[in-house]
Amino acid sequence: MSLGDGAELQPIGPWQSEEFLAHVERAREYAGPWVPFMVGVTDRESARSFLQNFADRQAADTGSLYVIRHDGTLVGGALFRVFDTRTESCEVGVRLEPAAAGRGLITRAVDHLVDRAVDERGTHRVERLASSADHRSTGVAERLGFTRGGVLRESFPWQGIRHDMEVWSVLAPEWRERRAAMDHH
Structure with a gap:
């Protein structure tokens, strides 16, 4: 799926381990x-x-991994670390190479994953866990309308540090409302 500006969000498989x-x-x-x-x-x-x-998680419908390619090069990724159809909830995670930072790729990737979870899968709650010290990740959650x-x-x-972990989430009705408001601008 296109993230714009020559970037794509795509699945990845074990055969792509070298890349x-x-x-x-x-x-x-x-x-x-x-x-x-x-x-x-x-x-x-x-x-x-x-x-x-x-x-294996993808096959069991309990998680999935995607990569972000920019002009064909793998530069980052996003995932459903947890996908729970029973509770209609999931957790999204992200990563990026420094060369690809500052382009909004992670924000757009998470936006797509939340759309997919809410619209295609009927997920009620999307969660994002991030270290309080990871201001890039908490900023993405905040920009996308997640609530801390x-x-x-x-x-x-x-790595020798006890991190405070922030729990951010967005509920399906909030997500739809935010999207409708943005469509009107």
Whole structure:
């Protein structure tokens, strides 16, 4: 699906592990403080294993992984880390290489994923968890009309730091209302 300006949001599979690993290497320092798999994906086999895990989740309808390509090059991604059809809720996550930052790619990718979750899948609640220190991620949630529901204090120990995790969410009626208001402008 097009994100505009030569960017696309596309699925990715285990057979693309070499390309995915190269992307992780380019993004590791920039996204590693916030995205745990950036540390765990270190070679072709771990990249393939990570991608296979999401292929299995896709098949089970419990999650899915997408990449952002800009002019054909893999520069970032977005995912449904959790997709729960029983509770009609999901959690979105994102990552990006530094060279692709500042273009609005992540905001547009999350916008598309929320549209897909709400319109195609009947999801009622879309959630975004982000470290309080990750101002880029909390800014995306805020720009897209998510509501900050609370802070899970020091709940995520990562790389020697206990991060406060902010819980952001948007409900289907709020999303539709926001979109209708934007369509009128």
